[in-house]
Amino acid sequence: MRCTPPRKIIVEASVAQDPSVAALRANLPSAEFEVVDEVHDTLSHDAGLLEVVRFRGRFLRPCPGTRRYHCCGYRILHFGTGCSLGCTYCILQAYLNNPNLRLFGNTDDLFRDLQQDLLASPHTLFRIGTGEFTDSLLLDPWTGFSRRLVPFFARQTNAILELKTKTDFVKNLEDLHHRGRTIVAWSLNGASVVRGEEYGAATLQRRLEAARSCAQWGYHLAFHFDPMLDYPGWREEYGEVLNRLFDTVPSERIVWISLGAFRFMPQLKATIQERYPRSPILCGEFIKGLDGKMRYFRDIRVELYRYMVERIRNVDPTLCVYLCMEATDIWQEAFGFSPERKGGVPAMLDRAVRERMGIEKP
Amino acid sequence: MEDPSYRTVLLDLINWKDERFAITSYLSSPLLDQSLERWGMLAPPWLWDTGEAGCTIVDGFKRLAWARDRRLSSARCLVFPQESDFQRLMLLRLETKLCSLALNVAEKAQVLAALVRCALSENILQEYLPRLHLPARREVIGPWCRLAASPSRLLQSAALGTVCERAALVLADWEDDARNEGLAILEQLRCSASIQMEILEHVSEIALREGKPKVTVLTDPTVTGLLQDRHSNHRQKTQALRTALTRMRFPRLAAREMEFRETLARANLPGSIRLLPPPAFEGDGWQLTLSFSNPHELRRVLPKATAFASSPLLEEILGKKGGSS
Structure with missing residues (x-):
């Protein structure tokens, strides 16, 4: 991994006493700390900078799915924004107003709001993840946030946590009391994609070794082949990743595998072209989807998904595989059934939680 | 720097080969030609007295060329003394360009490239880019400088408007053979700016995806065949090229469309x-x-x-x- 610890941390005065800031000070003794009244948005990117700010919005929010495609009903625990792994395809490049890594320092507010939301809907099973606007574990070696988050979820009766990452930063998870309520998930891709497009992330081998460690520590696992790319040799490479995955971790520890072909907001194209002019990822057969995002032409998506579904079913026919943001016709062709037939994608995932994690819907 | 002075200078003393201050418009200037014929030189050209080497033209290349063509022996000029600073003179020269009528794309590129050599980068960002009607962003500068350094054929096409501004900036970054081929096609087709960009984008993306040089895409027999079709006019050729490139860029979608049409038939x-x-x-x-x-x-x-x-x-x-x- 080429990810380095933050060199400079700017902290808003109102969150300077937060435990996350104390952890950063303890774990980054050589970093420069600056306390300011307010951190302002900027356009200039500094890979070594971490901003710790007070977040005034809702910490728990629904995944921003769109009406025309099936969404998994995942909820996002919004604890920070930005990522320094530098994946060429990263949607955050066009999504965020601020280019730098940013953590929300009012973590007491976060836990209080989260607890209130969970108590307000006691009969709902919340599947909550932190990896939508940042990588769940990217800063964990220095913030130790997982050491507070995982035990919090261990105490809940109607929620599970999914930590999504492309790192191998799992050391903090080793001795935590998780009560089987945390899924540690990795985004996986073909070897040449990892090499060429995810150059700051952990290698496949390190991700899989980290997954094996988590499985040994009793965690449940998930994997996300997202974004899948269409390139010469994708079958061989994705097939090889699946082989290595199932050779490394027991499939019964895997709660679900998601598949999502590369899609992007049209405005991301110029950003990628400017930053990564030699990257071929924009040269696929992209069309404008029903949600306005650019997606591979449907037949290509079907081919990618069908191949993966077949390979996964050969290993573990009962493993929950789902498509991220796809329409009924694509599900139909990739799986031979529509999500509605299974009660919808959220119901499929709730069922996987019950069957694989032994957690009943409250 | 001492003040310049108005002097009548023998044209033989001008070093015509020194073009350090030249910003070529690549366009003829019929209005200026008419004015010169009728009134002679109304505004004196600027010269830099460079000592034994003679005088360097700072501003007024066309006017002085007219005087030379008319076999005039001398012209009244504003002459800057020998100890003048080159960069400062260049900035003054650029100032006159920036205050003149709208610059064409080639002139804009040359002015910006010259500013990069002479002016502070903060001034370029804050003052000059807005005056050139360009976004005040650092990353804007590079492509324009590369355009300024491009072969005169591209600059000429950009000045004439045969290739649009965005297409000229794209072509400036292409390899020589691909640039020449791409330019020739756009000159032949005389299509709109958006279609020019569509063509160049398709060519780039096909080449990048297939890992081959852009010129290979441009000289593909399908492409050359339809461009040489004697029975099509430039509009028909443009449409045929767009269709062919779209098929090459989206082969599976094109195959599906074909299959749809055949099944429907x-x-x-x-x-x-x-x-x-x-x-x-x-x-x-x-x-x-x-x-x-x-x-x-x-x-x-x-x-x-x-x-x-x-x-x-x-x-x-x-x-x-x-x-x-």
Whole structure:
């Protein structure tokens, strides 16, 4: 991994006493700390900078799915924004107003709001993840946030946590009391994609070794082949990743595998072209989807998904595989059934939680 | 720097080969030519007295060239002394350009490239880019400087407007052979700016995807064949090229469209019934349109539409291959 610890941390005065800031000070003794009244948005990117700010919005929010495609009903625990792994395809490049890594320092507010939301809907099973606007574990070696988050979820009766990452930063998870309520998930891709497009992330081998460690520590696992790319040799490479995955971790520890072909907001194209002019990822057969995002032409998506579904079913026919943001016709062709037939994608995932994690819907 | 002075200078003393201050417009100037013929030089050109080497032209290249062509022996000029600073002179020269009539694309590129050599980067960002009607962003500068350094053929086409500004900036970054080929095609087709960009974008993306030089795409027999077609005018060639490049850029989508058309043809639908797939076959928004001009026609066409709705061909066209739901 080429990810380095933050060199400079700017902290808003109102969150300077937060435990996350104390952890950063303890774990980054050589970093420069600056306390300011307010951190302002900027356009200039500094890979070594971490901003710790007070977040005034809702910490728990629904995944921003769109009406025309099936969404998994995942909820996002919004604890920070930005990522320094530098994946060429990263949607955050066009999504965020601020280019730098940013953590929300009012973590007491976060836990209080989260607890209130969970108590307000006691009969709902919340599947909550932190990896939508940042990588769940990217800063964990220095913030130790997982050491507070995982035990919090261990105490809940109607929620599970999914930590999504492309790192191998799992050391903090080793001795935590998780009560089987945390899924540690990795985004996986073909070897040449990892090499060429995810150059700051952990290698496949390190991700899989980290997954094996988590499985040994009793965690449940998930994997996300997202974004899948269409390139010469994708079958061989994705097939090889699946082989290595199932050779490394027991499939019964895997709660679900998601598949999502590369899609992007049209405005991301110029950003990628400017930053990564030699990257071929924009040269696929992209069309404008029903949600306005650019997606591979449907037949290509079907081919990618069908191949993966077949390979996964050969290993573990009962493993929950789902498509991220796809329409009924694509599900139909990739799986031979529509999500509605299974009660919808959220119901499929709730069922996987019950069957694989032994957690009943409250 | 001492003040310049107005002097009558012998044209023989001008070093015509020194073009350090030249900003070529690549365009003829009929209005200036007419004015010179009628009134002579109204505004004195600027010269830099460079000592034994003679005088360097700072501003007024066209006026002095006119005087030379008319075999005049001398001209009244504003002469800057020998100890003048080159960069400062260049900035003054650029200032006059920036205050003149709208600059063409080639001039804009040359002015910005010269500013990069002479002015502070903060001034370029804050003052000069807005004056050149360019976004005040650092990353804007590089492409324009590369355009300024491009072969004169590209600059000339940009100045003439044969290639649009954005296309010229793209072509400036292409390899020599691809640039020449691309330029020749755009000059031949004389298409709109958006179509120029579409063509260049398709060529770039096909080349990048297939890992081959852009010139290979541009000299593909399909492309050269349709450009050499003597029976097509430039509009028809433009459309044919767009279609060919789109097929190359989106081969599987093109194959699916072809398959759709072929399967639909087997249905033998009358011309009054049209089946339209969703754009790029995305989603399930298919449309069947019936055209009629009176109730009798509608009654005649409806059974055919109903029969088509029940035919296995429709299932085939809709591509339901995944099994039962």
